[in-house]
Amino acid sequence: MxxxxxxxxxxxxxxxxxxxxxxxxxxxxxxxxxxxxxxxxxxxxxxxxxxxxxxxxxxxxxxxxxxxxxxxxxxxxxxxTEWKPMVRFAEGDAHRRLRSAINDSLAGLNRRGVRRHVTRFANELVDGFCAEGRADLVTQFAQHLPMHVIAKLLGIPDEAAPSLVKATLDLSTGAKTAVASNEHIVTTLRKVVTRKRAAPGNDIASRLIGHSAGLSDMEVVQNLRVALVIGNETTVGLVASTLRMVHTDPRCRASLAGGHMTLPDAVEQILWDEPPFxxxxxxxxxxxxxxxxxxxxxxxxxxxxxxxxxxxxxxxxxxxxxxxxxxxxxAFGGGAHECPGQDISRAIAETGIDTLLGRLPDISLAVPESELRWNSAWVTRHLATLPVTFTPKPPEETAQLFSVPRASEAGRDLGQGRDATSWPGGATSPAPRWPSLRHRFTHWLR
Missing domain, CATH: 3.30.43.20 (Uridine Diphospho-n-acetylenolpyruvylglucosamine Reductase; domain 2)
Known part of the structure; x- marks a missing residue:
């Protein structure tokens, strides 16, 4: 077979x-x-x-x-599968050296700052379609939100994110352009490393470059690559599948309305039933x-x-x-190679979906569930489309309800600044705004 x-x-x-x-x-x-x-x-x-x-x-x-x-x-x-000097292919002392640099770089993230970035990009995406009264929540939301957030955390310029979305999709589907797309990702990351060596910032790339493990430029590039590709694809699938669940599964709606299931619970159920990879x-x-x-x-x-x-x-x-x-x-593997960024993936899914539903509380499917289409990847499986309708809202009416960090704050929010709470190490991901969700699902059941 x-x-x-x-x-x-x-x-x-x-x-x-x-x-x-x-x-x-x-x-x-x-x-x-x-x-x-x-x-x-x-x-x-x-x-x-x-x-x-x-x-x-x-x-x-x-x-x-x-x-x-x-x-x-x-x-x-x-x-x-092609061997490269990155944590994905390392074992023993080589793996411990690279993994320590990655863990330390992730530990420097401010989880409240991460949530603010998720909220910012989620709102920008919603602004792009909220006035239309209809949208495809996969192609217009789920496929873009993780890449924008992960790119920001890694130190990649915002304008590079759209082309990286397509490139990572090619890799996951095994497209004929997969090799060329992989080269585009590597070229983009090489430019980031060159820039960050000259002018470090509050981002993962800069932390890897400055880590005491002494990573070479190639090691930094390749480890950023695995974080970008796997982190993005995992989170795209998680967001898309969770959105489908909260819009189609009666058990989910009833549990959320009755207070027995939270959005994090729904995310975890998806990780059991429909793991992104x-x-x-x-x-x-x-x-x-x-x-x-x-x-x-x-x-x-x-x-x-x-x-x-x-x-x-x-x-x-x-x-x-x-x-x-x-x-x-x-869903996140196991053993020494278990995904180190899994709580970031959960935070993007939970905060992003909560922001979307808070902005557009009357979303409903535009087609029967049986007509939903799935992607054609062999290593991943998530929705290809999720068409919905909702009451149109001008972007300017709702965007002011959310705090968007100013450019001067963006770097500070990624590092150990004010109100910093980092992960991994047992810390939980940021808690979404549960009152908006409970109101939403109660509204559905009336």
Whole structure:
């Protein structure tokens, strides 16, 4: 079975269960160019691969197919598998060195400042369509909000964000232009690093450059790249899926109106049911081994089936059961390579959606739920469109309700300034304005 096949991309859940029935928790599959790989379907097996670097490494230089010259130079897999000096492909001491620089750089973020940037960009996007009375919340909101916020945090100029949106979409879909789009991202980040070395600012790029780990320019560029691409795609999917849930799932509406489910709860439910990355590339077997009843050869490519693992009957026999407060899903990976920016992704989704619903409280779907379309990516799956209608509002009537940071404040809000509360390290993401949401869902139920 080729994971790039249109029928698999269109209905991955059906094929996951077919593979699980035929092969168990680990199944042989094909990827681009009919290259063989292993798809890990079991929850426990996914964690075993993610947590056991002595058996399954992130160092793609051991990939047996690449060593045999079987991976074409234009393969859409290369942007995700070609080894580069970044944390994604590092292990051992090299990984600890790079990860410490990333963690320290993220720890310097002011979470209130991050929320203000999310609110600012969310309002700017809403201003672009609020007077029309209709919009597509995927193409006009979800696809743009994360990139604008992440670009700001990394130190990328605002005007570069639109082209980066398209480039990261190419990478996630495995488009023919994926290699060229990857080069555009790298070129953009090289310019950022050159500028920040000359004039550091309060941003992640500057912190990585100045970190005591002594990262080279190439290391800074490549680690910014992985943060940009994976952080953006993860958050786009999270925003789009959560927006669909709050507009189509009666259980969600009833729970929110009754006070039993908050927007963060809805976000976490989506991370269980529709993880933004349904398949994560990849790990490679260090030596011949066995996993889930399958004999894995040294250098074999392992694909973490995050979506399949989240619905593994061995740990989740009833997929309709409530999972409030349960964060043990696989959406952000696991082990030493677990996503370090996951709380930022949650903050963008929660604050951005809360801002949108606060501005336009009577949003309703413009088409039946059955007519909603999904994207065509093989590693990710989220809505391609979410058409809605609402009462038109002139931008100037509502924009004044929200505080937008002045340019002079933007840098301070990204660093350890006034009211600074940083994460990671146990801190929770900013709390959205729950009264507006409770009013909204109560209004729906009348």
């Amino acid at each position: 080729n994971l790039f096949a249109p029928e698999v991309v269109a209905d991955p859940e059906t094929f996951y269960e077919r593979l699980r029935t035929e092969h168990g928790p680990v199944a042989p599959v094909l990827v681009a160019g009919d290259l063989p790989a292993w798809l890990v379907l079991g929850y426990r097996e996914n964690l075993e691969v993610a947590r056991t670097s002595t058996r399954f490494t992130r160092d793609s230089r051991v990939w047996n197919l690449a060593l045999e010259g079987r991976v074409p130079a234009d393969s859409p897999l290369l942007p995700m 349904r398949t994560l590339v990849g790990r490679w077997a260090v030596a011949d081994t066995e996993l889930g009843g399958q004999r894995i050869k040294a250098g074999d490519l392992m694909l973490l089936g995050l979506a399949a693992g989240n619905v593994d009957p061995a740990i989740r026999p009833d997929v309709t059961a409530s999972l409030l407060g349960n964060r043990s899903h696989l």
